[in-house]
Each structure stands twice: as C-alpha cells, then as structure tokens.
Amino acid sequence: MPENVRTTRTRSTIWRRTLAAGVVLAATGSILAASPQRAEAALPTQSIADPVHYWNDVLQGVFRQVQGGPVPMARAAAMMNGAIYDAESSYQAKWKGQMTSAAYIHAAPYAGWVEGPDEEERVIGRTAYNILLNLYGVNRPNKNAPDFTPYLDKRFKERFGTEPTSGDLLDITIVSGMVNQMMNARAGDGSEDNSSYSGESPRPGAWRATSYPDMVDSKCASDGNAVNPVWGQVKPFSLSSGSQFRPTTLAQFGTYEDLVASPEYKAQVAAVRNAGAAAPTAATPVINRTADQYNAAWFWANDNDGTYKPPGHMIQATREVSKARGLSTYANAKLFALVSIALADTGIAVRDAKFSTTIDLWRPVSAIREGGLDPQWKPLLKNNDGVNVNPCFPAYVSGHASFGAAWAGIMKRYFNTDNIAYDLTTDDPQAPVKTRHFTSFSAAAKEDADSRIWLGVHFPWDATDGLILGDKVAAQVFSTKLRTL
Incomplete structure (x- = not known):
C-alpha cells in the first residue's frame, strides 16, 4: 500500500x-x-x-x-x-x-x-x-x-x-x-519551521510577553514563547503569499515612537481600556461593557487549550448552518473545503501582519500598564487556571476577527446572500451563554471581532483591519478555487 x-x-x-x-x-x-x-x-x-x-x-x-x-x-x-x-x-x-x-x-x-x-x-x-x-x-x-x-x-x-x-x-x-x-x-511548505521570535521589546509599542507578577502566564513567560512567529512565510493554499493583502494602518506611523505619540493610538488605548477591563481599578473606575457584550466576549473566546480554538469554532459554525440548510454531502464537501482553505490562508496572512511588518504591536495591557495609565489594569480574558492572560503574539491584526470575516466571506458568497438567520454555539467552558442567534454572516463576524476588544486583548483597529483582511482572503479563495463548472 x-x-x-x-x-x-x-x-x-x-x-x-x-x-x-x-x-x-x-x-x-x-x-x-x-x-x-x-x-x-x-x-x-x-x-x-x-x-x-x-x-x-x-x-x-x-x-x-x-x-x-x-x-x-x-x-x-x-x-x-x-x-x-x-x-x-x-x-x-x-x-x-x-x-x-x-x-x-x-x-x-x-x-x-x-x-x-x-x-x-x-x-x-x-x-x-x-x-x-x-x-x-x-x-x-x-x-x-x-x-x-x-x-x-x-x-x-x-x-x-x-x-x-x-x-x-x-x-x-x-x-x-x-x-x-x-x-x-x-510537503516543504514551511510549516515545520520552529524558529523562535526575537522581538524589539522593551521599546514602547513593541510586543513583549505579558506575564506580569499578578498575571503569571507560564506559556508566555518570555518573548521567545511567541506562538508560530514564522508562519507568515508558510506557502498559502490560494494566495500568492502571506503578504498579498497585508494591512497598512500601522505602516503609516513608520516607527514605534511615532505610533505611541499619535492621537490615533491614544484613542485606541482609551477605547479598549474602558471596554475590556477585567474589573474596575482606582485608575479605571468605570467599565463600559454591557452584559450582552460580556456574554459575547466569552462566546467567541476559545483561546485556551481544551477548546477547538477559532478555526474549530468556524468549522462548527459551518456545520450548524449547513445542517439547518439541509446541504447534500457533495455540497458540504465543497463548502467545508472553501471555508477551511480560507481559514488556512487567513491564518498565514494574519501571522504575516503580526510578525513580518515594521511594527509588532504590543497588547493593550502593556500599553495601559507600561504607558503609565493604570498599573493594576488586567484584560478580561483568563486561562483555565483563572489567571488573566493574553494570547502570546502581537496584537495587530486580530486573528479572531480575520477568521470570522474569512468564514463570513465564504458563507455569503456560497449562499449568494449575507442575510440568513441561524444559531451558533460555542464550547468555551467560561461562556455564560452557549448559543447566540444571528441574522447575517457579517453580523457574526463583526461580533467576533468586537469580542476581542471586550475581552481586553485587542485594539479596535486590530478588529477592523482583521475584518477587511479576512474578507479579502475569502474573495480570493472563492473566485479562484473550486469554481463552478
């Protein structure tokens, strides 16, 4: 054999x-x-x-x-x-x-x-x-x-x-x-490259491991723990390269110094500080996050080991919509292949944006604490041990937002409409609400993107540009792969 x-x-x-x-x-x-x-x-x-x-x-x-x-x-x-x-x-x-x-x-x-x-x-x-x-x-x-x-x-x-x-x-x-x-x-697509990350911290604005004395994260104890730092160079399934649709928002600042001095950056920090805090502090006494936003934040999380992570969540969402629509096996094979190819290329493109650009953006907790705004501030996201943590890689762009947009981009093109009503579920054990209802694919992607701000691990532009990136990848995949004969 x-x-x-x-x-x-x-x-x-x-x-x-x-x-x-x-x-x-x-x-x-x-x-x-x-x-x-x-x-x-x-x-x-x-x-x-x-x-x-x-x-x-x-x-x-x-x-x-x-x-x-x-x-x-x-x-x-x-x-x-x-x-x-x-x-x-x-x-x-x-x-x-x-x-x-x-x-x-x-x-x-x-x-x-x-x-x-x-x-x-x-x-x-x-x-x-x-x-x-x-x-x-x-x-x-x-x-x-x-x-x-x-x-x-x-x-x-x-x-x-x-x-x-x-x-x-x-x-x-x-x-x-x-x-x-x-x-x-x-074979030989670059996925077996296990090179570690050597970043630019302690420069303000540059990503660094976010394991603080009151947020000890053994999985992100040093910059070298950054996850999959060279996956932006992996050969895509449809794109010409991971940089094909590289976002440019941060590139306009040129340097970390110009970035952190800009009013745009300061507005981004203020937005996530007030919406993504784990709890009020003396310096941040008010949290501007509704109960429904809290529920949505955990519904989309799936950050911790033991969950099916964001790609698995999107596969589950595909299955739930497919089952409700009564698709045949052949139709399912095509839909799941399109979604999965888009997710794979989106993941590569996100890693390119995170690690292969001029600025490897630090997480909000670093901006808020080390920027002198609030030394007690913590993001809402917690690991399985109840410790407030961050994903161990730069913030820009959001992987969740990009994955969600890639999924929505394939789904609305496949069904030739964005406006389909459906229910989605989550397997994140910390999610208070396990099922949420949506009336369009774009609405689910937008909520997925915004959830990262409400969890306190992303800035708004991480989410916005992630949505744009994911949809561009979906458009590329749908127009070039598995085309109708």
Missing part, C-alpha cells in the same frame, strides 16, 4: 481478496474494473449523518486535545477538507456522471464497474482518516508531538464498525491518490 495510507495487510493479501471477489485484471496487473470490497456490515454511528460533518467532528476532537496556536489547526482543516472534496468529486465523477465544481488539486473517475455498499461514505472516511493520521497520528512529522492514532482509530471504528487496518479496495483505487496528492502538495 502507498506509505501515506495505513493498513496492516500486505498488497498481495488485498489482491487475493480482490481476485476472489471477481476483479478483472489487465496483463500488467493494474485494475481495470472491480466490485469494491465492502469494509463493514453497517455504519454503527449515525448520530452525525453526513460523513463530512462526522470527520470534521473528529478533527475538532483533535483540536481540543492538541496544544498550540490556531494557524496550524487551520492548515490541517484545509488539508483534510481539501482531500475530502477531491475524493468526493472523484466519487461524483465516477458514479453520478459529473462534477459540478472544479477539483482543488485533482479528481477523476476510478476503477470499478458497480458502486459498492456505502461507497461515498467509505471514500470520504478513509481519505479523512489517512490525512489525519499523517498530520496527528503515527505518520505525524513531529514525533515529539502527541500521537493521536488511538483516538483516530477509535473514531474510525465508531463510524465503520471495523478497524482502519482491515483494508479496502478503495484504498488502492482512489483513497491513496487523494491522500498522497495532498501530502505531496503541502
């Missing part, structure tokens, strides 16, 4: 089973046609009916267990959903007679005379499983990272009732091709 597709059976064993099932072989030994071997008697787990939804649920399960930043997670989602979409497109071309949208990499009819039992389910599931195995399981590139093979095997068996190593003819005819072409496309 190809090295990227997992099986414990040898090729000869599978071929003997195939011959017994009546497969016709050419003289060279290549498969001409086959009645695919059924790999399961039934699908035991049907609480999540659609296979695209199911395997994205599996992915979110990994997100909740893995530690690290959201950008590698978005890349993983794009790889899995891109491969699922090409595999599903191949199935559509083979058995349904046509593909309605272009493949991401490549899709083609595969060998076989008669469609096998649950074949669409098997094509999608076995492709998704093997992509995840290469990212997070036994074939993961970083052997020091946790091995999620037992979890992936468990979820596979829950779905199919068999072990993933049992083998399936579809592994040969289609799955291996879909897995290998995605893994090959992303």
